[in-house]
Amino acid sequence: MYLIIPLYIFVTGIILGSFFNVVGLRLPKRVSFTTSRSSCPHCSISLQARDLIPLFSYVISKGKCRNCQHPISITYPLVEVSTGFFFLLAYIHFGPSLSFAGACLLISLSVIVTVSDLAYMIIPNPLLLFFTICFTIYRILEPLHPWFDSILGALAGLGIILAIILISKGGMGAGDMKLLGVLGILLGFKLTLLTLFLATLIGTVVSLTLIALEIIGRKDPFPFGPFIVLAAMVSYLYGSKFLELYFTTFFM
Numbered sequence: 707m708y709l710i711i712p713l714y715i716f717v718t719g720i721i722l723g724s725f726f727n728v729v730g731l732r733l734p735k736r737v738s739f740t741t742s743r744s745s746c747p748h749c750s751i752s753l754q755a756r757d758l759i760p761l762f763s764y765v766i767s768k769g770k771c772r773n774c775q776h777p778i779s780i781t782y783p784l785v786e787v788s789t790g791f792f793f794l795l796a797y798i799h800f801g802p803s804l805s806f807a808g809a810c811l812l813i814s815l816s817v818i819v820t821v822s823d824l825a826y827m828i829i830p831n832p833l834l835l836f837f838t839i840c841f842t843i844y845r846i847l848e849p850l851h852p853w854f855d856s857i858l859g860a861l862a863g864l865g866i867i868l869a870i871i872l873i874s875k876g877g878m879g880a881g882d883m884k885l886l887g888v889l890g891i892l893l894g895f896k897l898t899l900l901t902l903f904l905a906t907l908i909g910t911v912v913s914l915t916l917i918a919l920e921i922i923g924r925k926d927p928f929p930f931g932p933f934i935v936l937a938a939m940v941s942y943l944y945g946s947k948f949l950e951l952y953f954t955t956f957f958m
């Protein structure tokens with residue numbers, strides 16, 4: 707019986723992931739994501755209800771458009787399954803709690819930012835504004851200790867990336883700065899610093915690997931948003947344990 711709730715959360719994550727994919731692809735182009743119908747990007751045929759069932763439609767159609775047989779991007783089912791997986795992981799970690807609700811907000815923002823930044827190198831402002839409001843309401847219901855740690859986190863996120871932008875002249879973008887500022891409200895000061903540290907670490911390793919494999923060029927623009935949100939999710943789930951371990955190892 708107790709498998710029903712985790713399964714329900716996983717499936718809800720898959721369905722929401724499908725919606726987040728649409729938001730991430732349409733918001734930067736200012737196309738409505740509620741009224742305008744989805745169509746095949748290759749032959750432009752309007753998709754029917756049976757083509758729009760998350761994951762299921764992709765598997766049934768073997769990843770091809772029903773009309774023109776053009777392959778459908780693997781990113782759709784990948785985004786859907788990852789969202790389901792992260793929702794489930796957060797539920798297993800936090801159980802039914804306010805912290806789980808905070809994790810769901812963070813995962814939602816993360817998925818949309820990843821889609822949008824990978825597709826267009828844009829982190830849309832309306833999205834950041836929406837989640838500024840969500841995280842603020844969440845932190846009023848479940849405040850950090852002390853409560854103004856949210857403000858310190860936001861200021862640290864904005865300030866440090868601003869400094870990096872000024873010093874490196876374009877190593878990071880204004881979108882990254884605003885994103886880490888918004889995440890700071892949720893994470894507080896310490897976890898925001900940890901997020902930036904982890905994001906830089908993972909981002910550097912991945913970009914150097916891609917350059918070494920000649921998948922991207924040395925001067926190619928590189929979206930940093932996905933690494934910030936991935937690091938934020940790791941910090942939110944495991945950050946306090948990580949910091950505890952760090953301080954007991956080095957300062958005791």
Ligand SMILES: [Zn+2]
Nearest residue numbers: 746749771774
């Ligand atoms: Zn088609």
